[in-house]
Amino acid sequence: MGGALYPESLIRVHTEFLSRSVMGNTHSVSNSSSLSLKCADEARAAVLSFFKAPPEYTVIFTANATGALKLVGESYPFTGGSSYVLGNDSHNSVHGIREYANYRGARVCYIESTPQGGFDAPTAKNVLLRNRPRSRELAPSLFALTAQSNISNSKNPLSMAEYASSLGYHTLLDAAALVPTSAFSLADNPVDAMAVSFYKMFGFPTGVGALVVKKSFLAQLKRPWFAGGTVDVVQVPGNIVTLSHEPHEQFEDGTINYLTLPAITDGLQFLSAYLPFLPLRLSSLLHYLVSSLSQIKHDTTGTPVVRILSRKPTRRVKNIGDQADTGSTISLVFLSPTGDMIPNSFIEYSASRQFISLRTGCMCNPGAAAAILGIQEDMQRLFPGVTLKDFETAVGRELGVVRISLGLASNFQDVWKVIRFAALIGKEKSRQVLWDRWTEASGIGQAI
Template structure:
């Protein structure tokens, strides 16, 4: 088949149309006022990295963030320290999240309005491990002190109504597959154009520039500011899925918190009531922040997410290995995630390991850290979302009830042991 110039022009026009429609859908969904734009990235991590690498950190700047944050937020500190900025952490509470008064105090101590060097405050909207939601009012408080503000909304956006008119954050990172399951490989940075104008990218690439002098050193960035941050060809074939997905989610989102509140409350209550048949001791210990209240009407917003982080216990009260739980649940076609969820600060708070964090040394490995604490590091995470239903919850409860029975638990243990032996051989 011979592809003509007309074909490529048509293809280019179509991809531009898809991109424009998707951008408009994203801005409308998040109620963005004029002055915002959308930069499509590979994921939420890519969106956060764009801010970190281009933010004008300097001597005298501050980067303030919560300990209960995703590693993609922690990683911004690398850019900050290389340019002479100071990094200041807001400690996690024992159940995750930040204490608002402590957060305001740290923000006030490290930057004041009128300070010449730019500082950045990164807020995690909802923790992906502790289930805590941080008050978005902290964004307005930080902005009043002169901070630029960044919101990691990857875990918040899928089940919460978010309005950029009410919370005018400078930049917000999201992931579409976390919101409605597809497409994978597409996230976005939603940002004020005035904020993007303050950023300086460390390189340029195809699509981000208008003119490049070669050989030479001159280049002119693309006229549209969002194009200056979209490296190469964006995933335009999947962009119509974003438009359709947001249309669906916008219709269903008012009902979602109520349904998830019911499922989460039932699951936590049922799990905490389970006891080992032989000893009467608990089968699980829930570590994440429980719901503050059970929702009762459509349109209400929950004070926490719908994530449950816990550990499974043996009849003697010891933590069952995470690798055992993962193997046993997978054998029953149940998807549970184990580990620290790329959130070391939040996981350490839930597990009571915050002091142990101070004992880490350069080059330490996860294996060495686990040897120090005496068990596998992390939690078991159960995530409920748009597609979750009562059958999913019931299967988790049936799995947990199997662990409460000695015969069922020993069968699972033998299968796990045999799988480890087979891997060694």
């Protein structure tokens, strides 16, 4: 979920294409530019097809999912009577839209996270109902739904977007963590706009994401500036500007990443071949990993080595085509023999020595991190200018969790290596050796 491994076949196909083709800036009519435009159009069509988007949708290519979310935030017509509703368990790029809402006088309304992340559907409906727009024309309001959390492993009900829409909200779906391992259809789950990132889906290319958006919704957005590529005519000096006739071009600043867009088409074809089988495969790996980690004990005290904080699946996927009720991520903390949290920085360092890539921290999702770590009250006591060090000093330990993400390329050997590593931490002698190496490398004079 953080960044998928890129398949050798995809790199080879794209390299061969570039070696026999000459691409040019799409804002021209030369042969090389025409080829780039053709490939860009094919990539847009592939994205729409992959997500089963009805004809009213178009695709705006961005640098990443964050860029797609920012496009909506900066252009949305918030007013003093508007509401921006979102869940605590959201990525910082979703939280960041509140800056635009606050600047224009709109209310920012949060849906509380459960202790396992995500939100409770009745609670979410209550927040949406209490803050529903009085008039979509005079006080447009936006609901941002996180389809799947990048830290708590929770999947929120997609039907919540339909409910919000029935109340008059515009709906924005952050699908960046969902679509790498779950099939998604805009025909079945319509939203006004959806943000995705392709490197999370199939590893290559980085630097390309997309906003899949209804053209009618685009028509209501007003960008605070224009740039090369977004306009047809500009009066200089003066104030007259005519935007590009294609809706998507009005939101694609400058030159799109035309050299890598053909890889989007190939990558979606690659993922399409595996996606029906992924939930079944990942469900098996996740269940084995969760059950095995839960059974590992310290050799000196018999106490657990890890505490899993993220949401665990309630059922196991058994058939091809079925969807899991959670993601394929585990967020946990490692515990010392006395039950105290072992520093995440030590775990990350020690894992890297075993050639295991783990991510630690709050994963750009402070709301979910606070919920699953049980530090919501500490979050409420933050003050302007607070630093991470201040926060950690107040809490008394490092903030964040250890995240293990399973995806397209994960296999049993990967899971087994993580289990073996956790067992290594549970053995006093091996843990002390790792600790000594870490303290020497980091200059920290501690004992565990």
